[in-house]
Amino acid sequence: MPTLQIPPLPFATPLPEHWQSEAQHMLGVKAKVQTWAEVDLDDRLNFGLGIIVLGDGRLVARAPNEPDWQTWELTGDLSLKHFDHAGVGTLELSDSVKRLKVWRYTLSQNLAILRLITEFDLQVRSLRAGHPVTRSSEEICPKCKTPLEPGADECAICTHELHTPPSTWTLFRLWRFAKPYRGQLLAGFLLMLGSTAATLIPPYLTMPLMDEVLIPFQSGADIDPWTVAPYLGGLLGAAVISWSLGWAKTYILAIVSERIGADLRTTTYEHLLQLSLEYFGGKRTGDLMARIGSETDRICVFLSLHLLDFATDVLMIVMTAIILFSINPWLALVTLAPLPFIAWLIHLVRDKLRTGFEKIDRVWGEVTNVLADTIPGIRVVKAFAQEKRESQRFREANRHNLIVNDRLNKTWSLFSPSVSLMTEIGLLVVWAFGIWQVARHDITVGMLTAFLAYIGRFYSRLDSMSRIVSVTQKAAAGAKRIFDILDHVSNVPEPTNPVPFESVKGQIELREVGFRYGNRSVIRNLSLTIQPGEMIGLVGHSGSGKSTLVNLICRFYDVTDGSIRVDGIDVRSLRVADYRRHIGLVLQDPFLFFGSIAENIAYGKPDATRQEIIAAARAAHAHEFILRLPLGYDSLVGERGQGLSGGERQRISIARALLINPRLLILDEATSSVDSETEKEIQRALDNLVAGRTTIAIAHRLSTLHKADRLVVMDRGEIVEVGSHDALMAQKGAYHRLYEAQARNVDGGPVSRPEGNMDRAKHEPA
Amino acid sequence: MNPPDYQISRNAFGHLVLTRAGGERHENVVPIRAFPIAAPGEGVSLVGQDGEELAWIERLDDLDKRTRDAIEEDLALREFVPVIARLKRVSTFATPSTWLVDTDRGETSFVLRGEEDIRHLGQNALLISDSHGIQYLIADLPALDKHSRRLLDRFL
Numbered sequence: 011m012p013t014l015q016i017p018p019l020p021f022a023t024p025l026p027e028h029w030q031s032e033a034q035h036m037l038g039v040k041a042k043v044q045t046w047a048e049v050d051l052d053d054r055l056n057f058g059l060g061i062i063v064l065g066d067g068r069l070v071a072r073a074p075n076e077p078d079w080q081t082w083e084l085t086g087d088l089s090l091k092h093f094d095h096a097g098v099g100t101l102e103l104s105d106s107v108k109r110l111k112v113w114r115y116t117l118s119q120n121l122a123i124l125r126l127i128t129e130f131d132l133q134v135r136s137l138r139a140g141h142p143v144t145r146s147s148e149e150i151c152p153k154c155k156t157p158l159e160p161g162a163d164e165c166a167i168c169t170h171e172l173h174t175p176p177s178t179w180t181l182f183r184l185w186r187f188a189k190p191y192r193g194q195l196l197a198g199f200l201l202m203l204g205s206t207a208a209t210l211i212p213p214y215l216t217m218p219l220m221d222e223v224l225i226p227f228q229s230g231a232d233i234d235p236w237t238v239a240p241y242l243g244g245l246l247g248a249a250v251i252s253w254s255l256g257w258a259k260t261y262i263l264a265i266v267s268e269r270i271g272a273d274l275r276t277t278t279y280e281h282l283l284q285l286s287l288e289y290f291g292g293k294r295t296g297d298l299m300a301r302i303g304s305e306t307d308r309i310c311v312f313l314s315l316h317l318l319d320f321a322t323d324v325l326m327i328v329m330t331a332i333i334l335f336s337i338n339p340w341l342a343l344v345t346l347a348p349l350p351f352i353a354w355l356i357h358l359v360r361d362k363l364r365t366g367f368e369k370i371d372r373v374w375g376e377v378t379n380v381l382a383d384t385i386p387g388i389r390v391v392k393a394f395a396q397e398k399r400e401s402q403r404f405r406e407a408n409r410h411n412l413i414v415n416d417r418l419n420k421t422w423s424l425f426s427p428s429v430s431l432m433t434e435i436g437l438l439v440v441w442a443f444g445i446w447q448v449a450r451h452d453i454t455v456g457m458l459t460a461f462l463a464y465i466g467r468f469y470s471r472l473d474s475m476s477r478i479v480s481v482t483q484k485a486a487a488g489a490k491r492i493f494d495i496l497d498h499v500s501n502v503p504e505p506t507n508p509v510p511f512e513s514v515k516g517q518i519e520l521r522e523v524g525f526r527y528g529n530r531s532v533i534r535n536l537s538l539t540i541q542p543g544e545m546i547g548l549v550g551h552s553g554s555g556k557s558t559l560v561n562l563i564c565r566f567y568d569v570t571d572g573s574i575r576v577d578g579i580d581v582r583s584l585r586v587a588d589y590r591r592h593i594g595l596v597l598q599d600p601f602l603f604f605g606s607i608a609e610n611i612a613y614g615k616p617d618a619t620r621q622e623i624i625a626a627a628r629a630a631h632a633h634e635f636i637l638r639l640p641l642g643y644d645s646l647v648g649e650r651g652q653g654l655s656g657g658e659r660q661r662i663s664i665a666r667a668l669l670i671n672p673r674l675l676i677l678d679e680a681t682s683s684v685d686s687e688t689e690k691e692i693q694r695a696l697d698n699l700v701a702g703r704t705t706i707a708i709a710h711r712l713s714t715l716h717k718a719d720r721l722v723v724m725d726r727g728e729i730v731e732v733g734s735h736d737a738l739m740a741q742k743g744a745y746h747r748l749y750e751a752q753a754r755n756v757d758g759g760p761v762s763r764p765e766g767n768m769d770r771a772k773h774e775p776a
Numbered sequence: 777m778n779p780p781d782y783q784i785s786r787n788a789f790g791h792l793v794l795t796r797a798g799g800e801r802h803e804n805v806v807p808i809r810a811f812p813i814a815a816p817g818e819g820v821s822l823v824g825q826d827g828e829e830l831a832w833i834e835r836l837d838d839l840d841k842r843t844r845d846a847i848e849e850d851l852a853l854r855e856f857v858p859v860i861a862r863l864k865r866v867s868t869f870a871t872p873s874t875w876l877v878d879t880d881r882g883e884t885s886f887v888l889r890g891e892e893d894i895r896h897l898g899q900n901a902l903l904i905s906d907s908h909g910i911q912y913l914i915a916d917l918p919a920l921d922k923h924s925r926r927l928l929d930r931f932l
Contacts, residue, residue: 050884055856057882097910098856108788114853117908297892365930372891372932494890526909726827 025063029072033063036070036079045129047122049074051098051114062101062113064129067137069103073113082110086138090130092123094531099123124571180489181482184309187273191266198263202318205255206325210333211248213463215241217337220456264314271310278302278495285495286502287566296382297375301495305488312485320478323471330464337460338453344443345465348436352429359425366418368487373414377407440465502568508585514592515577516542516673516704518563524571525555525562525727532558534727535572542673545705547718549748555727556708560676563706564593576674594667594699598679600659607636608643610662614670622669630665631695632658657688664695675699677707689714712749721745782831784822784843792850794822794830802830807847812855813897813913820847858884859913860904863924869931872907879912886910891931902928 025033025046033043046063051074058074069082082088087106092099094117101113101123115123136143188195219241227233279302290298327349334342384391384400391400444458518540525533533555540546548556561567563574565581574581581589594614602610611626612618618626623643627633635658639645647654647662654662660680667675680696693714700707700717709715721738723731723745730744738745781797784805792805802824810819822831836844858879867874876885886906888894893905902914914920920928 051856051881055853055881057858057879057884095854096856097906097908098854100853102789104789109790112790116910368930369932530909 025061029061029063032072032079033061033070036081037063037065037068041065041068044133045125047115047126048119049101049113049115049123050119051116052076053112053114055098055114060113062126064126064133066143067133069130071111071113080111084130084133084137086134088134090127090134092127094120101127180493181486183493184270184274184313184489187270187277188266190273191269194262194266198259198266199321201255201259201262202322203325205252205259206322207329208248208252208255209467210326210329210464212245213460213467214333215244215248216463217454217456217460220459221454222456225455260318263318267310267314267318270313271306274309274492275302275306278306278492281496281498284504285498285500286568287561289498289500296378298495299382300375300378301491305491308488309485309492312481312488316478316481316485320475323475323478326471327468330468334461334464337457338447341440341444341447341453341457341461345436345440345461345468347439348432352432355425355428355432359421362421363418363425363483366414366421367484368490369414370411370418371487371491373407373411377404377411380404380407437462437465502565502586503582504585505583507583508588509579509583511579511584511588511592514673516592517577518674518704518706519575519578520559520563520572521575522572523559523562523569523574525558525567526570527558532727533562533569536727536729537572538722538729538732540704540706542704543702544720545700545707545718547712547715547721548706548708548724549712549715549721549745550724551748552710553726554724556724557678558727559724560678560706560708563674564595564676565589591670592673594670594672594675594703596660596663596667596675596677596680596696596699599656600663602647602654602659602662604647606641606644606646607639607662610647611643611665611669613666618669623665626665626669627662629668629695629698630661631691632661632665635661655688657692660688660692661695664692664699668699673703675703675705677705677709679708679710712752723748784846786846792822792846794824805830806854807850809851809855812857813901813903820851822847857903857911857913859915860920860924862921863927866927866930873931877912886912888931894931 025043026048029046033046034041037043042065044064044066046061049060049062050057052058052060053073056075060072060074060076062069062071067084069084070079072079082103085105088103088110089105090101090103092101094100097117099115099117099120101115102109103111133143219238223233223238223241282298282302331342331346334345380400380403384404391397440461444453444461447453448455448458518538520536520538523533523536524531536559548559550556558567562569563581565574565586568582576584576589591614603613608620608623611623611632615622620643624633627636627643636643636645664680677696680692689711697717707715707718715721716735719734720732721735722729723738723743725744731738731741733741733745735745739749783795785793785795787793787803791803792807794802794805804825806823808821808823809816810821817837818835820833820836821829822833824830833839833847836847839847858881860877860879862878863875864878864883865876872890873888874885875888877883886908888904889907895903895905897903897913900915900917902917904912904914906912914928917925917928
């Protein structure tokens with residue numbers, strides 16, 4: 011094989027070794043490999059590996075599960091098209107009259123395929139025009155169309171897809187939260203050492219008490235109070251020392267563990283708030299609440315109680331073992347013999363219990379999910395008289411919970427008694443061996459009593475230590491669920507070197523934007539430039555991608571392909587908070603937080619003065635109705651603004667948007683949930699809001715868009731028409747049809763606005 | 777059932793074409809099953825280029841063989857739900873986790889993003905979506921071998 015000279019082309023990762031010689035043969039010995047893509051499905055959609063290689067003027071390919079290569083010489087009438095459905099991409103090579111070849115691939119190959127198409131189009135276009143191939147000096151990422159740094163073959167913006175699994179040693183990762191308290195932890199540990207040692211003194215003192223006082227007394231000697239007093243004093247002293255050290259230890263460590271728990275909770279919540287809407291769309295509220303609430307609490311209890319006990323126990327066992335061996339090695343050996351066996355038993359059950367507890371957690375999530383589903387939707391449940399069904403669903407979830415618990419309890423319930431049995435047997439062995447040794451005069455009766463006193467504690471601790479298995483597993487399962495959140499990288503990542511974003515003009519440019527939600531392509535190849543101060547009306551059927559487009563512009567999601575630029579800067583290179591500060595958003599169903607009306611208006615600018623708040627409320631035509639409320643601006647509004655009508659809530663949210671004085675304004679069906687009288691009121695408020703800002707308004711009622719400079723008609727994720735109302739009406743296209751359809755409906759009651767499920771999910775305020 | 781008032785054929789680009797009795801032609805027709813999992817044999821819609829429904833087929837069996845074959849051939853290429861026959865290996869029991877599986881379409885690996893991407897379908901079936909949105913089906917959970925079930929159990 012002659013050495014290949016692959017020139018440094020955009021994204022030219024070298025062709026994999028195993029394709030190289032054959033591909034080179036097919037291309038011709040001297041030909042350069044320009045770009046290539048692997049396809050991983052065959053014609054019948056079976057998995058297999060194939061390759062498409064594009065050289066200069068020639069495309070060669072070997073389809074998966076086929077032995078032969080195929081070659082096509084590029085001509086001007088060839089075209090390469092791709093589309094995808096349900097996770098499967100299709101690439102079609104056609105000439106002007108027929109399809110020549112079709113390849114299929116999973117979307118994991120998408121980037122390479124896009125790269126191939128870009129290069130293919132470049133070559134075919136030059137063939138068609140008769141010019142030599144001219145590559146632009148600016149290298150562009152095939153996915154997001156962002157110009158690349160010279161020499162970089164991967165786009166810094168696109169390479170954030172991360173699939174590294176979190177480590178299994180999850181509990182050790184809690185160290186990150188324990189670290190700030192290492193001083194207190196060390197102090198706690200030393201105190202623990204001291205108090206444990208103190209508790210081991212009393213059994214030791216039984217030895218001389220027995221041998222020097224009680225047994226001589228039985229054989230007729232008198233009891234000398236001066237011999238007894240120091241021993242009794244020692245017993246009291248040990249008890250007092252152990253009590254005070256134990257108190258200090260528990261107090262310090264409990265305080266630390268509470269702090270660790272609180273830090274964990276706050277960090278998790280803060281991280282959660284940073285995650286994109288996509289994450290919230292995929293999770294159930296009940297589950298997330300359980301994770302942040304009860305899981306952190308469980309970890310905290312584990313740290314402050316169980317782990318502490320366990321450490322004390324381990325210390326005690328080690329110290330006891332040392333003492334026992336120093337008294338009599340043989341008896342010590344017999345006493346400690348069951349220990350490895352018990353350790354083995356514990357280990358045996360460990361795996362079963364851990365998976366069991368993880369399962370219980372998930373099932374518990376199911377139970378709370380039923381609640382989280384039903385309680386907010388209680389009106390629907392009652393309206394359709396489905397209480398029975400919902401209670402059945404809850405019963406079912408509970409039953410599942412019971413089954414899983416029962417299964418685990420079978421193992422678990424066997425576990426503790428088994429350990430107790432071991433303990434009893436162990437004691438029996440010590441008695442037997444001890445009596446035998448006493449009979450042989452190897453040890454004194456006092457030694458045997460001391461041993462029995464020690465191992466009485468010792469084994470009782472082993473029993474409680476065995477509980478550590480389950481609590482550790484529970485805590486580890488909890489920690490895993492917490493770290494699942496913490497490890498989740500935001501789909502809307504913060505840039506490493508954010509571009510400053512201060513004075514904003516408000517020009518928005520969409521460059522070949524594509525967005526996929528799950529495996530459904532929602533926005534396709536959409537390009538649009540919006541001038542500063544321009545008002546754009548987005549129109550189209552529900553599900554045509556209007557709300558998605560707006561969500562992309564707000565950067566609630568990141569685009570899958572292409573890029574969105576504001577004043578020429580890719581929004582992904584801006585800090586999210588910097589960018590959103592310039593966006594005012596008025597939603598269809600405005601969300602009011604629990605608090606006063608003034609607080610709600612000032613939500614986006616908490617340091618706003620009262621004058622500013624009132625000015626915003628006036629401009630939003632909300633001032634008067636607020637004054638009519640019993641407590642004026644201090645009136646409390648509930649979770650979803652109970653007590654206020656839809657129009658009133660809407661005007662509060664308009665005031666909220668006005669107050670931050672945004673350059674970009676997004677109105678997502680801002681007037682569709684109110685009657686036409688209120689709508690006029692809101693419309694006046696909106697007119698104040700829109701003035702001088704770049705505005706994108708979605709409206710189902712086309713009449714509300716009369717102020718728009720341009721209307722953009724969307725259909726199935728693409729722009730079909732752009733123009734003013736008059737121009738579009740004259741065109742008699744899609745807009746004309748929409749308008750006519752609505753004009754006919756006007757008398758037939760309000761226009762319905764069914765939104766697809768997916769759109770709904772994105773409306774949910776985070 | 778009356779015979780359909782249209783003809784289905786395939787054009788040179790490999791796409792379906794629907795021709796009505798009156799001569800009206802629709803290119804790039806796509807067949808879509810209404811219930812791909814619950815009732816694959818019933819309810820197939822023929823949808824035109826702009827997403828509008830051109831014809832509704834109550835039952836595929838009612839069609840003549842040629843039309844049915846053409847439609848089924850297209851359906852086969854649209855529906856990509858590999859059925860998992862065996863779980864060979866999973867990279868970790870925490871998510872995201874990479875699974876190596878045997879499916880009815882050959883061996884493959886995919887990334888499971890979270891446990892919530894495994895959905896129960898009825899009593900014994902599971903639908904698993906991977907990080908690229910491809911859906912994998914486990915048709916009958918108890919029928920899997922012991923190793924696979926043990927691995928899977930950790931995620932359920």
